[in-house]
Amino acid sequence: MSDRPSTSSAFATARAEGRAALVGYLPAGFPDLEGAVQAMRAMVAAGCDVIEVGLPYSDPVMDGPTIQAAAQQALEAGTRTADVIRTVEAVAATGVPTVVMTYWNPVERYGVDRFARDLANAGGAGLITPDLVPDEAEAWVGAADEHHLDKIFLVAPSSTHERLAMTTACCRGFVYATAVMGVTGARESSSDLAGPLVARVRAVTDLPVGVGLGVSNGDQAAGVASFADGVIVGSAFVRRLLDAGADRAGGLASLERLTAELAEGVRRG
Amino acid sequence: MPDLAPPPAVTSPGADGRFGRFGGRMMPEALMAALDELTVAWLDAMQDPAFTAEFERMLRDYAGVPSLLYDATRLSERAGARILLKREDLNHTGAHKIRNVLGQALLTKRMGKHRVIAETGAGQHGVAAATAAAYLGLDCVVYMGEVDTERQALNVARMHLLGAEVVAVRSGSRTLKDAINEAIRDWVSSVDHTAYLFGTAAGPHPFPSMVRDFCRGIGDEARAQCLQLTGALPDSAVACVGGGSNAIGLFAGFVDDESVQLVGCEAAGDGVDTMRHAATIYARQFGVLHGARTFVLQDEDGQTKESHSISAGLDYPGVGPEHAYLAESGRASYRPITDAQAMDAFSLLARVEGIIPAIESAHAVAGALEIAAEQPGSTILVNLSGRGDKDMGTAIEWFGLGATEPDDDAGEPAGPPGEGSGNNAPGEPQE
Numbered sequence: 001m002s003d004r005p006s007t008s009s010a011f012a013t014a015r016a017e018g019r020a021a022l023v024g025y026l027p028a029g030f031p032d033l034e035g036a037v038q039a040m041r042a043m044v045a046a047g048c049d050v051i052e053v054g055l056p057y058s059d060p061v062m063d064g065p066t067i068q069a070a071a072q073q074a075l076e077a078g079t080r081t082a083d084v085i086r087t088v089e090a091v092a093a094t095g096v097p098t099v100v101m102t103y104w105n106p107v108e109r110y111g112v113d114r115f116a117r118d119l120a121n122a123g124g125a126g127l128i129t130p131d132l133v134p135d136e137a138e139a140w141v142g143a144a145d146e147h148h149l150d151k152i153f154l155v156a157p158s159s160t161h162e163r164l165a166m167t168t169a170c171c172r173g174f175v176y177a178t179a180v181m182g183v184t185g186a187r188e189s190s191s192d193l194a195g196p197l198v199a200r201v202r203a204v205t206d207l208p209v210g211v212g213l214g215v216s217n218g219d220q221a222a223g224v225a226s227f228a229d230g231v232i233v234g235s236a237f238v239r240r241l242l243d244a245g246a247d248r249a250g251g252l253a254s255l256e257r258l259t260a261e262l263a264e265g266v267r268r269g
Numbered sequence: 270m271p272d273l274a275p276p277p278a279v280t281s282p283g284a285d286g287r288f289g290r291f292g293g294r295m296m297p298e299a300l301m302a303a304l305d306e307l308t309v310a311w312l313d314a315m316q317d318p319a320f321t322a323e324f325e326r327m328l329r330d331y332a333g334v335p336s337l338l339y340d341a342t343r344l345s346e347r348a349g350a351r352i353l354l355k356r357e358d359l360n361h362t363g364a365h366k367i368r369n370v371l372g373q374a375l376l377t378k379r380m381g382k383h384r385v386i387a388e389t390g391a392g393q394h395g396v397a398a399a400t401a402a403a404y405l406g407l408d409c410v411v412y413m414g415e416v417d418t419e420r421q422a423l424n425v426a427r428m429h430l431l432g433a434e435v436v437a438v439r440s441g442s443r444t445l446k447d448a449i450n451e452a453i454r455d456w457v458s459s460v461d462h463t464a465y466l467f468g469t470a471a472g473p474h475p476f477p478s479m480v481r482d483f484c485r486g487i488g489d490e491a492r493a494q495c496l497q498l499t500g501a502l503p504d505s506a507v508a509c510v511g512g513g514s515n516a517i518g519l520f521a522g523f524v525d526d527e528s529v530q531l532v533g534c535e536a537a538g539d540g541v542d543t544m545r546h547a548a549t550i551y552a553r554q555f556g557v558l559h560g561a562r563t564f565v566l567q568d569e570d571g572q573t574k575e576s577h578s579i580s581a582g583l584d585y586p587g588v589g590p591e592h593a594y595l596a597e598s599g600r601a602s603y604r605p606i607t608d609a610q611a612m613d614a615f616s617l618l619a620r621v622e623g624i625i626p627a628i629e630s631a632h633a634v635a636g637a638l639e640i641a642a643e644q645p646g647s648t649i650l651v652n653l654s655g656r657g658d659k660d661m662g663t664a665i666e667w668f669g670l671g672a673t674e675p676d677d678d679a680g681e682p683a684g685p686p687g688e689g690s691g692n693n694a695p696g697e698p699q700e
Contacts, residue, residue: 058572059446059558061453062297068440081570104295105557109571131557133301135285136293156299158460163301181299182458 005097007125007150007173010049011208011229020225020266022047023210024259025101025234027054028087029079030070031241035248037090039241039255044094046256047263051091052128052234055084055102062103062130064185066235069242081110085122092123099150099173101128107140116143126150126173134170141170152176155201157193168205174230175201179213185235186216195227218265225269233262286474289597291590294473296560300453303460308475310380315482320379324483327371331404332361334368334486338494338650343621344634350641351648353503355491357515357655358626364655365487365515366397370466372483374401377464384408384463388452390417390445391581391659392424393627394468399433401466409433412452414444417581424659442575445585449559469512470589473560477589481517487652488522495650503650505530505640509632510603511547511583513592515654520601530602533592534636536578537605547576548605549588550596558587564596579608579663580628582655610635612667615657627655628663 014021024043028036040051056071056079063071084100092098100119107115107127119127126149132140134153144151150173155164158181168175179194180187194211201209211224212232216239221231240258244251286292286308294304314320328334337356345352357365370387377385385407389395395411402409411428415437418425428435441447456465470480488506495503506523508516510533523529538546549564556565558573566574566586578584595601615631617638618624626634630653637649657664665671 058441059450061450061559062457064454065440072441075572103557105565105567105573106571108555108557109567109569131295131297131560133294133296133298136295136562154298156297156301158299158302160302160305163298167298178299180458181460183454 004120004123004148005092005095005125007050007097007099007152008208010097011174014049014266015208015229020228020269021049021208021210021230022221022259022263022266023050023052023212023230023232024048024237025052025054025232026237026241027056027067027070027074028084029056029074029077030238031073031248031251032077033079033083033087037087039252040087040091041094042252042256043237043259044091044096046259048096048259050230051096051098052101052232053084053088053091053098055081055100055106057103057106060103062183064183064235066186066238066242067184070238081106085118088119088124089122092125097125098123099126099128099152100124101130104129104132112139113143116147116149120147120149124149126152128152128154128176130154134167137170144172150174154178155197157181157197161200161204164200165204168201168207171205171207174208174210175205176232177201177209177211177228179211179224182213184213186239187214194224198228218261218268221262221265222268225266231262231266286478288477288591288594291563291593292474292477292561294560295557295562296473297457299457300460300473304473304475306380311376311475311479314376314379320375324372324375327375328368328486332367332371334360335490336360338491338498340498341622344618347617347621348638348641349645352637352641353495353498353648353650354624354653355487355519355650356653357487358624358630358653362397362400363658364393364397364627365484365518365652366394366468367400368486368518369468369480369483369514370394370397370401373464373466373479374405374407377407377466378405380464382462382464384410384459385466386410386412386452386455386459386463387466388412388445388448388468390414390448390584392417392421392428393582393655393659395433395435396424396427396431398466398468399428399431402433403431410455411435412438412448412455414438414442414448416443417445417448421581444575445581446559446573453559468514470514470517470591471512471559471561471563471587477561477591480514481521481591484514484518485521487515487518488520490522491519491650491652492522499648501648502526502529504528504644504647505532506650507532507534507633507637507640508652509534509583509629509654510550510588510592511536511585511629512587513589515652517589517591519652520595524600531595531600532636532640533601533603534606534632535603536580536583536611536632537607538577538579540607541605545577546605547578547584547586549586550592550603551605561587561590563590563593564588579611579667580632582627582629583632604636604639606632606635614638615664616668624653625657626653627657628660630654
């Protein structure tokens with residue numbers, strides 16, 4: 001699978017261009033299976049460097065109301081784990097590194113090894129695991145290593161120095177730094193916790209650091225890009241599709257505009 | 270091959286908080302430092318005689334603990350076995366839960382935090398948490414599914430009166446599991462000044478062990494009381510299991526006594542062969558929910574399924590990890606009790622002993638009646654974990670009780686329990 005793009009290569013490309021990478025998130029199956037694939041491809045075309053495919057889950061404790069609503073809609077429409085893998089395959093075909101962001105129980109249920117194998121075969125680059133810390137991740141680390149998948153664990157402003165060192169040592173691809181103490185969702189002002197956290201992460205690892213939670217416009221993206229290697233945006237994309245409702249073309253156009261604005265932002269920072 | 274050596278006693282899990290393959294901390298990194306801090310503070314407090322003395326003083330002077338052990342002779346006569354009831358229904362706020370919230374709230378104060386949050390299903394843990402917060406001068410926010418706030422308006426009013434803010438949760442199934450999700454979301458944002466008073470012996474380490482230890486007075490008291498009353502240990506110790514706090518508190522007192530059978534009674538709802546039940550251990554599906562590896566009612570993709578029980582306190586699709594461990598090791602057994610069995614026991618206990626139990630606790634009484642039939646003449650100690658005042662709305666609906674307003678369309682007057690309900694009338698001989 002050596003032709004499978006990895007997230008670290010996207011960050012390296014961005015760094016070579018003197019900018020931060022733009023990481024965009026949408027849940028699979030939202031607004032429906034095909035609509036999600038179209039939306040993610042539109043985000044790629046308009047400037048996302050990495051795509052996160054969310055696996056819709058019944059109990060998303062790290063997500064705010066916007067992503068909860070999208071995930072619930074996807075689940076009610078019958079989105080299955082296998083659909084998430086197929087979505088990854090369709091998006092990864094664009095050549096952009098594509099990872100899955102998932103709470104842990106669906107992976108455990110699918111089978112950790114089987115999930116890793118199917119994700120790798122679909123061209124997926126790895127997993128972001130918001131409720132799985134390395135302390136609990138023995139099976140996943142083994143499967144990821146076997147299938148050469150990125151292991152993207154989260155760090156938080158509350159993480160101790162010891163936990164930052166331990167967690168980043170277990171990461172491959174990039175480190176996901178949560179900018180605020182809180183759940184996903186757009187915020188008006190950027191966090192003053194993110195900069196110090198990124199500095200603390202850089203002290204313990206050479207991996208690129210992506211910052212997520214709260215970024216929704218180009219100015220915020222530029223602000224984060226001034227100190228981080230990547231800007232991660234989720235709820236703002238979901239919001240565009242929720243607001244467009246049944247107007248699919250309008251939703252896609254809105255997504256493209258937001259992606260372009262954020263892509264401009266990460267080049268300004 | 271099964272290991273025939275006796276399993277370890279109710280465990281003191283290692284630093285990782287695991288009970289065999291169950292437990293652990295399946296939580297966001299943002300909460301790890303707080304969970305570590307809580308673990309250290311709890312272990313430190315339990316070694317501090319000043320803390321344990323104050324906890325015991327509050328339980329004794331404020332909560333009415335130790336509760337009585339009652340020799341239920343009339344129920345025993347009907348059952349054909351000696352049934353002893355540990356009267357946790359007589360505690361302040363009407364259930365065992367006051368033990369847990371007083372312990373956690375006292376620990377909150379010791380940690381210098383001033384705000385507590387809690388989740389609640391029917392409202393019992395929410396009322397208990399609001400009570401402890403009022404007593405100890407803490408701010409309190411209770412998360413409650415919107416469906417439950419409508420079903421349990423009286424408990425919402427109680428919490429308001431006690432000074433708590435009640436947040437109606439509108440996400441997901443809008444019931445207990447979603448209230449827990451929302452409380453976790455709050456905690457991720459507020460963890461520097463807020464403690465999460467978790468309501469049951471589930472969740473991430475240290476909650477399963479900490480809640481057990483705050484509740485273990487149930488078992489320790491009952492063991493001493495039983496020895497004093499009967500001169501011997503009971504043959505079985507029985508409790509209902511939703512998340513499992515009252516059961517693990519009872520079992521903790523007897524787990525080292527190999528002769529005592531530990532029996533948990535799960536809510537089987539309409540029956541375990543239907544889709545509508547909450548018998549998590551019976552279903553035996555390994556997974557992750559609310560921070561722990563345990564048994565979880567889930568679909569084939571690992572999405573949590575909605576549980577069902579007539580008893581809101583048992584209506585939860587997960588179970589505490591130590592119960593999963595005790596079930597798998599064989600030290601404890603768990604049996605499903607249907608809504609109908611529980612309501613029959615609810616009615617029977619009211620009629621023959623003059624005690625209206627919580628419907629949760631009625632599941633344990635029903636389990637004891639089954640055990641009595643299997644082991645006649647044995648001594649069965651039942652934890653009567655709560656009182657049934659809160660359940661009268663359900664009882665009115667189930668039995669057709671108390672309709673006094675004239676209604677020309679009703680056709681028939683409301684009858685006594687059992688009539689027209691499809692259940693055995695309580696006064697008739699039971700199988």
